[in-house]
Amino acid sequence: MQIPSLELLGQSLLSGLFIGGLYGLLGLGLSLSWGMLRQINLAHFALSFLGAYLTYQLSSSFGFDPLITLVIVAPGFFVFGMVMHWVFAKFKVTPFNSLLVTFGLTVIIESFIQWLWTADYRKLESHYADIKFKVGVMYIPLPELLTLLISVGLALATWAVLRYTPIGKAMRAMSENPRMAAAFGVNEPMLALLLSGAASAFAGVAGACLALSFTLAPSQIYAWIGVVFSAVMIGGLGNPVGPLIAGIVIGMSEAATMAVTAPAWAPLVSFSLLIAVLLLRPGKI
Amino acid sequence: MINFSSFSRRSVLALSALSALGLSASALAAPSGTPIKVGGTLALTGPLSATALIHKLVGEIYIEELNKKNGLLGRPVEWVLKDDQSKPDLARTLYEQIVTVDKADLLIGPYATANILSAMGVAQRYNKLLVHHTFGIPSLAKYDMQFPTWATGPSPEVTGPNLVFDALAAGPKPPKTIAIVTSKFPSVHFMSVGAREVAKKRGLTEVLYLEWDFGNRDFGAIASRLKEAKPDFIWGGVIALEGMLLLDAMKKIDYPAPQMFHFLPSPGPMLKSPDAKSALAMTIFEQHAPLMSNFGATEFAKIFNERAAKAGLPDTQVDTQAAASFAAWQVLEAAVNGAKSLDDKALAAWLKKNTVNTIQGPMRFDGVNNYGEDLSKVKQVQNGEWVVIWPRASAKPGVKHLLP
Numbered sequence: 001m002q003i004p005s006l007e008l009l010g011q012s013l014l015s016g017l018f019i020g021g022l023y024g025l026l027g028l029g030l031s032l033s034w035g036m037l038r039q040i041n042l043a044h045f046a047l048s049f050l051g052a053y054l055t056y057q058l059s060s061s062f063g064f065d066p067l068i069t070l071v072i073v074a075p076g077f078f079v080f081g082m083v084m085h086w087v088f089a090k091f092k093v094t095p096f097n098s099l100l101v102t103f104g105l106t107v108i109i110e111s112f113i114q115w116l117w118t119a120d121y122r123k124l125e126s127h128y129a130d131i132k133f134k135v136g137v138m139y140i141p142l143p144e145l146l147t148l149l150i151s152v153g154l155a156l157a158t159w160a161v162l163r164y165t166p167i168g169k170a171m172r173a174m175s176e177n178p179r180m181a182a183a184f185g186v187n188e189p190m191l192a193l194l195l196s197g198a199a200s201a202f203a204g205v206a207g208a209c210l211a212l213s214f215t216l217a218p219s220q221i222y223a224w225i226g227v228v229f230s231a232v233m234i235g236g237l238g239n240p241v242g243p244l245i246a247g248i249v250i251g252m253s254e255a256a257t258m259a260v261t262a263p264a265w266a267p268l269v270s271f272s273l274l275i276a277v278l279l280l281r282p283g284k285i
Numbered sequence: 286m287i288n289f290s291s292f293s294r295r296s297v298l299a300l301s302a303l304s305a306l307g308l309s310a311s312a313l314a315a316p317s318g319t320p321i322k323v324g325g326t327l328a329l330t331g332p333l334s335a336t337a338l339i340h341k342l343v344g345e346i347y348i349e350e351l352n353k354k355n356g357l358l359g360r361p362v363e364w365v366l367k368d369d370q371s372k373p374d375l376a377r378t379l380y381e382q383i384v385t386v387d388k389a390d391l392l393i394g395p396y397a398t399a400n401i402l403s404a405m406g407v408a409q410r411y412n413k414l415l416v417h418h419t420f421g422i423p424s425l426a427k428y429d430m431q432f433p434t435w436a437t438g439p440s441p442e443v444t445g446p447n448l449v450f451d452a453l454a455a456g457p458k459p460p461k462t463i464a465i466v467t468s469k470f471p472s473v474h475f476m477s478v479g480a481r482e483v484a485k486k487r488g489l490t491e492v493l494y495l496e497w498d499f500g501n502r503d504f505g506a507i508a509s510r511l512k513e514a515k516p517d518f519i520w521g522g523v524i525a526l527e528g529m530l531l532l533d534a535m536k537k538i539d540y541p542a543p544q545m546f547h548f549l550p551s552p553g554p555m556l557k558s559p560d561a562k563s564a565l566a567m568t569i570f571e572q573h574a575p576l577m578s579n580f581g582a583t584e585f586a587k588i589f590n591e592r593a594a595k596a597g598l599p600d601t602q603v604d605t606q607a608a609a610s611f612a613a614w615q616v617l618e619a620a621v622n623g624a625k626s627l628d629d630k631a632l633a634a635w636l637k638k639n640t641v642n643t644i645q646g647p648m649r650f651d652g653v654n655n656y657g658e659d660l661s662k663v664k665q666v667q668n669g670e671w672v673v674i675w676p677r678a679s680a681k682p683g684v685k686h687l688l689p
Contacts, residue, residue, distance in 0.1 A: 004510075004513075005513060007509075007513070008506075008509045008510060008512075008513045011505065011506075011509040011538055012505060012506035012509050012510075014505070015503055015505020015506055015508075015509070015534070015537075016503065016505070016506070018505075019502065019503040019505070110330070111330070114330065114334065117597075118335075118338060118596065118597045118598065119329075119330070119334035119335045119337070119338050120335045120338060120551075120553065120597070120598055120599050121335055121525075121526060121529075121551050121553065121554045121599065122599075123529070123554050123557065123558070125557075132537060132539070134539075139537055139538045139539055141537040144537070213533075214502075214530070215526050215529050215530070215533075215554055217332075217334075217335055217525075217526065218330075218334070219330070219331055219332040219333075219334060219335075219371070220526075222332075223500050223502060224502070227502075251503065254503060255503060255505060255506045256506075258497075258503070258506035258507060258510075259506045259509065259510065262495065262496055262497075263495055263496065263497035263498075263501065263506065263507055264469055264496045264497050264498050266497070266498075266501070266503075267498055267501075
């Protein structure tokens, strides 16, 4: 172990903050569908990558600004999410079975991506990638900053909707006790469709952010599952802000580990945190 | 350097016969009879799939061209190809199937070290010959009838780094300090550990040594540590996307990479990236003179370029992966034609005694663990293309030795 300079530590923590924002963004939709719809949607990661590839394609082939592609991708994914939930409801898919079904869906989407874009790497070349700000001795790259801002914005907006709007309150009631909520006139099937659509749309948004910062390959879908699951479980299921906070804690802890010791130790951080949370506050997940 | 004077008369005769076979192939009759089955797996899905696609394309091209000529021993050739999903355990199961259920006459290796090791175990159990193309740790290749066609020599962890450091030493500003940063991906890590030893012996001062788990997503802290260590030269034990991710992270903190070597980069994306200009890597073949005069290179490169473009590969040039794969098929064909047999022991005996002319150059299999000479070269991105710069005899005519 070495004592890092302040510049090294600061820049590393900043990097961890940004990657943590992406963990939170990827975890947002997953947390909502898991916590409020009781669907463990593994396909969320595949959808995010499908969104990333669509962003890549629309930007590379048609010259769309990567963020403008969300005007097309997010509504499309919203509809996909609604259809997916409709099918799940129709066949009464249990939470455990949803894990298996969505794993199958992940493989199908991965194959579809590979068929369309091949297994080779795709890199979105956008003007955002060249922009960075210097604050003191720290560098802040624009794509990562945008990802963090989008992640914070979406998490807070979702939290506000769930907490303060009638539709949000109805969703929470539906999540707590669907029968009781229905007795009070809550249209549970419709709200569930909307929630599933929103979760999928969030996957599309996360995909655009992935495309802004990362080189894409179909197999990368699986690289994010472990750490994002940790963020979601530490942050609390159904809690829109929790995965973001947990993601940032994980990202910054990993980055600090990499700054002071062997980077190979970094993955231990997220899973150690998860184990600690499971042991110390199991009822809160 | 290859010592041509050491070739036996028998080897030269074998080479001549093979060349003659190639030249007169078009005049031969179309193959007929029961197809000869060549069985193997590739990582068509999973994390290794991007590179395995190249091997699939090469195999398809080779089989097509072979069947347009006279096949093998006058019989058509069929490639029994299965998807091992980048998983060594699945590769083992599938090779069992290929031998016992599909009854393949010949075996060809899968992609990447771990999967090849699995296939090697099965080949050994059934006494089958295994020609393979991308094995990274020669000391583990103990099976007597395995034949590697990635011509790295028996000790690439020594000869490889020495080759790179020789190239640097012959450059305008030889480095005095080195940072070695490496993935823990098995064959990559093995080379980096070797580079560490070689660098120490050559008097380079190590200012940083870092390891990360394969699949690492955040390279920000690693880039910051490199920036702070200020090495003259970075040995990047990187595979696939890792090199690009590291370069991206370095760019984000305004740290232009000093001279940097990438062990197994994804060549296409690196060519397109302005951050990777003058990046160094190792190769066994690049599509330019004088290597294009190697056996079969011109014809193959033409077809591969077209087919790779059609398949949507970002990099359509023939380089290490395609050449290693092509050489495997060349070696298999040469062995069958040379031994005039499909008997695995006869084929293995023939390969041990003869030199096979391949796209990588003449290959021998008479050394430790059936390895011959290290035919590796050092390449660099110059003006948007990968060019060999070292050894000088293999360098593209007219290129600068080492761009800063």
